Amino acid sequence: xxxxxxxxxxxLNPKEVALYLATLELGTASVQKIxxxxxxxxxxxxxxxxxxxxxxxxxxxxxxxxxxxSAEDPNQFVGFVESRVLxxxxxxxxxxxIAGKTRHRPTVRFYEGKKENNRHQx
Numbered sequence: 001x002x003x004x005x006x007x008x009x010x011x012l013n014p015k016e017v018a019l020y021l022a023t024l025e026l027g028t029a030s031v032q033k034i035x036x037x038x039x040x041x042x043x044x045x046x047x048x049x050x051x052x053x054x055x056x057x058x059x060x061x062x063x064x065x066x067x068x069x070s071a072e073d074p075n076q077f078v079g080f081v082e083s084r085v086l087x088x089x090x091x092x093x094x095x096x097x098i099a100g101k102t103r104h105r106p107t108v109r110f111y112e113g114k115k116e117n118n119r120h121q122x
Contacts, residue, residue, distance in 0.1 A: 010081045015040055015048045020071060023049075023058055028070040055080050 007017045015038075022038035023029070029037075035045035049069050052058045056076055058069045 019048050023071040
């Protein structure tokens with residue numbers, strides 16, 4: 001399976017994947033270099049890299065008034081996914097309670113159309 005497909009399955013969109021992988025390959029680099037490597041417009045790269053920073057997948061610092069990004073250890077990505085799983089597990093009782101409310105309700109169905117009444121014909 002392709003690496004970008006795997007990362008998308010765990011919550012990154014295609015641009016996040018491209019920029020994350022470019023940052024991993026480059027080590028520490030400016031947004032311009034990362035965007036160029038990932039084939040993403042630089043203005044978009046700033047926004048997406050900040051989203052990755054919010055997910056703790058990249059870090060940033062200023063060097064000679066230029067913002068540089070570096071990718072965190074790939075093991076950090078596992079931590080990101082595990083935290084999402086934990087959040088979902090915490091919400092599970094509430095989700096099950098909502099689902100349980102709808103399971104035990106009686107249902108009434110209305111049918112429209114031509115009615116065939118073969119039982120009473122002799």
